[in-house]
Amino acid sequence: MPVTLRPARDEDATTVATIWESAWRDGHLGHVTDELVAIRTPQDFRSRAAAMTARTTVASADGAIAGFVTIAGDEVEQVFVDAASRGSGIADALLTAAEQQIAAAGHQTAWLAVVAGNTRARRFYERRGWTDDGAFDYAAQRPGGTINVPCHRYVKRVAADSGRVAAGG
Numbered sequence: 312m313p314v315t316l317r318p319a320r321d322e323d324a325t326t327v328a329t330i331w332e333s334a335w336r337d338g339h340l341g342h343v344t345d346e347l348v349a350i351r352t353p354q355d356f357r358s359r360a361a362a363m364t365a366r367t368t369v370a371s372a373d374g375a376i377a378g379f380v381t382i383a384g385d386e387v388e389q390v391f392v393d394a395a396s397r398g399s400g401i402a403d404a405l406l407t408a409a410e411q412q413i414a415a416a417g418h419q420t421a422w423l424a425v426v427a428g429n430t431r432a433r434r435f436y437e438r439r440g441w442t443d444d445g446a447f448d449y450a451a452q453r454p455g456g457t458i459n460v461p462c463h464r465y466v467k468r469v470a471a472d473s474g475r476v477a478a479g480g
């Protein structure tokens with residue numbers, strides 16, 4: 312089934328939050344601290360989803376939103392797909408869109424953070440040409456500030472001129 316991508320609208324925030332909360336738990340429970348899990352309440356997902364609408368792209372395969380990607384500068388900040396739509400190509404379409412948006416904004420390289428134990432996501436990124444740039448503490452949003460989450464930083468060159476030799480060089 313063809314995947315349709317479009318910019319998120321304000322009225323999508325509740326759907327995005329619902330997919331995000333469930334998929335976040337799939338990728339993170341058992342791999343992050345109890346403190347972070349306690350922070351990630353339904354209200355936390357709803358308020359953060361509403362705040363990031365302008366940076367979010369949603370994907371549908373049968374008319375209903377099944378996943379989304381959010382960028383922040385040169386970062387792929389979120390990529391989450393509903394459990395029923397994993398392995399369908401929706402995630403590939405979303406990540407490709409994010410890479411293209413980051414490149415179009417003039418960045419050479421994109422990056423993202425993934426927790427070490429999220430093996431499905433790590434394999435997904437690696438298959439899409441992303442490389443592990445090592446462990447670091449990611450400053451994840453929390454109400455009133457941030458919380459450090461041990462992660463791996465993944466990077467990928469996204470510039471449209473990637474691999475081209477500069478004129479005269």
Ligand SMILES: CC(C)(COP(=O)(O)OP(=O)(O)OC[C@H]1O[C@@H](n2cnc3c(N)ncnc32)[C@H](O)[C@@H]1OP(=O)(O)O)[C@@H](O)C(=O)NCCC(=O)NCCS
Pocket residue numbers: 334335337338339390391392393396397398399400401402403424425426429430431432434435438
């Ligand atoms: C990460 C995510 C967007 C990837 O999308 P996807 O449609 O699942 O991607 P794929 O089907 O290509 O799966 C990626 C890899 O995991 C493998 N995989 C499938 N089921 C798996 C499972 N239960 N556990 C571990 N790996 C699994 C796939 O075989 C594939 O590996 P391969 O290419 O070596 O065969 C999606 O799984 C998701 O939303 N996960 C939960 C949220 C999350 O973790 N988001 C990322 C936060 S950084």
